[in-house]
Amino acid sequence: MSSELTTNFTGLEFVNPFVLASAPPTESKRKILKAFESGWGGVVTKTIGLHPVENVAGPKTIFQRTSDVKPYVSRSKRPDTVSHSSWNWELISDQPLEQWLPDLEEIKTTYPDRMLIASIMAGAGNDEEMANWAKLARACVDAGCDAIELNMSCPHMDRKDMGANIANDEDIIRAILKAVQGAVSVPIWVKLTPSTSTLVEAAGAAYDAGAASISLCNTFPSLPLMDPETMKFEVEVDGLVTSGGLGGLAILHQALQRVNDISKAYPDKAISGIGGIRGWREAFNFIAHGAGNLQVCTAAMEEKGSGGVGVKLIHELTSDMREYMQRKGYGSIEEFRGIARERIVEHAQVRRKSDAYNGGYAKSA
Numbered sequence: 001m002s003s004e005l006t007t008n009f010t011g012l013e014f015v016n017p018f019v020l021a022s023a024p025p026t027e028s029k030r031k032i033l034k035a036f037e038s039g040w041g042g043v044v045t046k047t048i049g050l051h052p053v054e055n056v057a058g059p060k061t062i063f064q065r066t067s068d069v070k071p072y073v074s075r076s077k078r079p080d081t082v083s084h085s086s087w088n089w090e091l092i093s094d095q096p097l098e099q100w101l102p103d104l105e106e107i108k109t110t111y112p113d114r115m116l117i118a119s120i121m122a123g124a125g126n127d128e129e130m131a132n133w134a135k136l137a138r139a140c141v142d143a144g145c146d147a148i149e150l151n152m153s154c155p156h157m158d159r160k161d162m163g164a165n166i167a168n169d170e171d172i173i174r175a176i177l178k179a180v181q182g183a184v185s186v187p188i189w190v191k192l193t194p195s196t197s198t199l200v201e202a203a204g205a206a207y208d209a210g211a212a213s214i215s216l217c218n219t220f221p222s223l224p225l226m227d228p229e230t231m232k233f234e235v236e237v238d239g240l241v242t243s244g245g246l247g248g249l250a251i252l253h254q255a256l257q258r259v260n261d262i263s264k265a266y267p268d269k270a271i272s273g274i275g276g277i278r279g280w281r282e283a284f285n286f287i288a289h290g291a292g293n294l295q296v297c298t299a300a301m302e303e304k305g306s307g308g309v310g311v312k313l314i315h316e317l318t319s320d321m322r323e324y325m326q327r328k329g330y331g332s333i334e335e336f337r338g339i340a341r342e343r344i345v346e347h348a349q350v351r352r353k354s355d356a357y358n359g360g361y362a363k364s365a
Contacts, residue, residue, distance in 0.1 A: 004331060004332050005017065005041075005318055005321065005322060005325075005332075005333070006332075007041075007292065007293070007332065007333060007334075009213070009270060009272070009292050009293045010147065010187035010189065010212040010213050010270050010293075011187055011212070012042075012115050012146055012147060012187060013115075014041040014042055014115055014293070015041045015113060015114065016039070016040075016041040016317075016318050017041060017283075017287075017292065017293050017294050017333060018040055018041050018042075018283070018294050018296060018314060018317050018318065019040065019041060019042040019043060019044060019115070019117070019272070019293060019294065019295045019296070020032075020035050020040050020042075020043040020044065020295070020296060020297070020300060020309065020310070021044055021274055021295035021296060021297040022044040022045060022046055022047055022119035022149065022151065022191070023046060023090075023297040023301070024046070024060075024061065024088075024090065024297075024301060024308055025043075025297060025300045025301055025308050025309045025310070026043045026044060026045050026046050027046040027093060027095070028095070028103075029103035029106060029107060031307060031308065031309050032045070032103075032107050032116075033107060033110060033111075034307055034309050034311070035309040035310075035314075036107070036110070036111040036114045038306075038309060038310070038311040038314050038315075039314045039315060039318060040114070040309070040310075040314050041114065041115065042114055042115030042116065042117060042146075043114075043115075043116060043117065044117040044118075044119050044149050044215075044295065045093070045100070045104070045116075045117070045118050045119050045145075046092065046093040046095075046119065047092035047093055047119040047120065047121045047151045047154065048092070048093050048095075048097055048100050048118060048119065048120050048121075048136060048140065049092050049093070049097075049120065049121045049122065049136070050097060050122060050132050050135070050136065051122075051123075052094075053091040053092055053093075053094050054091075054094065055090055055091055055094065056089060056237050057237050058235065058236070058237040059235050060088055060089065060090040061086060061087070061088040061090060061301070062075045062086070062087050062088070062224065062234060062235050063075060063083065063085075063086050063248075063298075063301075063302055064083075064084045064085045064086070064087060064225075064234075064248075064250075065077075065078065065081035065082060065083060065084055066081060066082065066084045067080050067081040067082070073085070073225065074225065074227075074234065075224075075234045075235070076234075083248060083249060083278070083298075083299075083302060084248065084249060084250055085246055085247060085248040085249060085250035085251070085298070086219075086246070086247045086248045086297075086298040086301065086302075087222065087224050087235070087244050087245070087246055087247075088219070088244055088245055088247070089156055089235075089241075089242060089243070089244035089245070090156070091154075091156055091157075092121055092151070092154065097136065097139060100140075100143075101139055101140075101142075101143045102143075104116065104118065104140060104143035104144055104145060105143045105144050107144070108143070108144030108145070108146075109144070115146045115147065116144060116145050116146050117145060117146060117147040117148065117149050117189065118136075118137075118140035118141075118145040118147075118148055118149070119148075119149045119150075119151050119191070120133065120136040120137060120140065120148060120149070120150065120151065121136075121150075121151040121154065121162060121163065122136060122162075122176075123159060123161040123162050124161040124162070124166050124169075124172045124175070124176065125161050125172075129161065130175060130176070130178075130179040131179070133150075133176050133179045133180050133183075134179045134180060134182060134183035135183075137180045137183045137184045137188075138183040138184055141183075141184045141186050145186070146186060146187075147186050147187040147188070147189060147212070148180060148184060148186060148187075148188050148189070149188075149189040149190070149191050149215055150176060150177070150180065150188065150189070150190045150191065151163065151191050152164070152166055152167040152173065152176070152190060152191060152192055152193070153167055153191045153192050153193040153194075153215075153216070153218035154218065154245075155193065155195070155218070155219060155220070155221040155243060155244070155245050156242075156243065156244065156245065163193075164193035164195065164218070164221070167192045167193040167196060167202055168196050168198055168202060170201065170202060170205035173190070173202060173205045173206050173209065174205055174208075174209040177190070177206065177209040177210050177211060178209065178210075181209075181210050187212035187213065188210065188211055188212055189211065189212060189213040189214070189215050189272060190203075190206040190211040190213070190214055190215065191214075191215040191216065191218055192206070192214060192215070192216050192218075193218055194216055194217035194218065194220060194251075194254065194255065194258045194275075195220055195221055199216075199258060199261065199262070200261055200262060200265045203262045203265070203266065203269075204265065204266065207266055207269050212270060213269070213270035213271060213272050213293070214262055214269070214270075214271050214272070215271075215272040215274060215295065216255070216258050216259065216262070216271070216272075216273070216274060216275075217251060217254065217255040217258050217259075217274055217275040218245065218274065219244075219245025219246055219247040219251070220245065220246045220247075220251055220254065221243045221244075221245065221246075222243065222244060222245065222246035223241065223243065223244070224236075224241060224244065247275065247276075247297060247298045248276055248298035248299070249276045249278060249298075250276070251275045251276055252275055252276025252277075252282060252285075253276075254275070255273070255274065255275025255276060255286075256275075256285055256286065256289055259271055259273050259286060259289045259290055259291055260289040260290065260340070260341060260344050262290070263289055263290025263291075263338060263341050264290075264341055264342075264344065267290070267338065267341065270292055270293070271290055271291045271292065271293075272291065272292075272293040272294070272295055273286030273287075273289075273291030273293065273294050273295065274294075274295040274296075274297070276298075277294055277295075277296045277299060277317075278298075278299040278313075279299075279316065279317065279320065280316075280317055280320035280321040280324055283317060283321060284321070284324070284336075285340070287333050287336060287337050287338075288336060288337070288338070288339050288340040288341075289338070289340050289341060289344075290337060290338045290341055291337070292333070292334070292337055296310065296313070296317075299313055300313055300314075321333075346359065347359060348360075
């Protein structure tokens with residue numbers, strides 16, 4: 001049996017399901033072209049906006065490591081350590097829309113068979129901001145983008161009408177989708193924050209309003225560690241720090257939980273899985289829980305000598321996944337997508353030592 005990595009996701013034909021997520025690996029034309037040359041099936045651009053941003057006057061991203069010898073998590077380089085997570089407080093792209101547009105056109109012209117998804121962000125609460133969403137979407141699609149990803153998940157925004165601050169508001173989700181759908185006819189992905197107790201409801205509102213896919217998980221809001229010897233945070237500016245985003249292997253299990261939650265609630269809907277993918281085994285788990293597309297960031301950034309786009313990583317992901325599928329007799333990822341979904345149950349449904357347990361409820365007479 002021939003095992004194919006080609007996937008149709010939200011009506012788009014991907015040469016493989018592996019996509020670089022919206023982050024530093026996709027912040028420029030140079031990096032995106034290198035990513036496509038290396039073999040990535042798609043990229044989601046670093047989020048494009050109309051409002052000016054300026055990053056902190058210091059490191060924007062750190063990589064944290066741990067070991068089994070007096071284990072502790074730290075960015076400090078120590079022998080025999082392994083990756084634990086990434087932490088960043090980086091804002092959306094500081095490259096203006098007018099600079100992005102010719103770049104997007106050149107990228108798509110150079111690699112017409114690769115999927116180019118534009119991540120965009122504007123505000124909410126008034127007609128002007130809705131028009132900004134429409135303007136961004138229309139401009140990116142006119143430049144050749146195959147789909148749009150709406151960033152409703154960035155945990156770093158001061159403005160209360162942007163990023164993760166709006167992802168709980170179903171009315172805002174619907175309004176933004178309406179504005180973007182009125183401007184373009186390409187698939188629209190919605191990237192939601194995982195840090196909410198109403199994620200399933202927010203996803204439902206997005207799907208109901210016309211979203212082709214939900215993308216999750218973005219990084220989790222978090223703080224860097226403080227060194228107990230120096231009393232300094234491992235990343236700070238003038239002694240100060242603010243909330244950033246935790247990504248990488250440290251969020252893998254939480255990301256799988258969120259993907260399963262959405263997949264069980266909406267089994268016929270598309271999900272682009274993100275969070276801790278370093279190899280085919282993590283990718284397999286996202287697919288098993290219902291994801292049909294896989295976004296990668298931290299592992300690509302950590303790869304030495306790749307320029308931050310995971311040149312070796314994409315070859316490993318595709319070759320290892322293909323070898324697994326051939327070994328198991330799978331012709332495509334659709335043949336095992338969602339196989340774990342129904343095996344996630346309520347506590348009371350898992351066999352106990354006796355039949356006395358009733359989920360914490362009193363048995364009816």
